[in-house]
Amino acid sequence: MAHRLLRRRAGALRALPPAGARRITAVLHSPPVRFAVHPASAAGHWLMAAHFLLSGCLFAHAIAELLLAVALVTTWRPERRGGARERSRTAASL
Known part of the structure; x- marks a missing residue:
């Protein structure tokens, strides 16, 4: 070549x-x-590019999942967990 x-x-x-x-x-x-x-090393280049693309997607998925978990933990309010029936029962028992 x-x-x-x-x-x-x-x-x-x-x-x-x-x-x-x-x-x-x-x-x-x-x-x-x-x-x-050499053409064989060009194929290796494409394989490495595909590897980086897939690992980047996996990393982004993990980061998005972590951010979602943090958002859920920071916005979770225990008083809003029950439905209307449960709230009326606790209000009646007070």
Whole structure:
């Protein structure tokens, strides 16, 4: 894949001095760059992106659930728990 990049950018490499063009060519042919431009590692990139998307959704769900629990705890009023019958019974017994 790196050699295809070199073919496309051959005009840019020819414009450089020979020593600079050799350095860039050596970098493009190095194992890390060859691995990065390989189609299999591109599939790995998509898998990692999907992993981050799913973990982000899971994290957002957990945070939303925590915020809902905090909201319920802070707004809970025990006197409003019973229905109208229960309130009338407690009022009559006083």
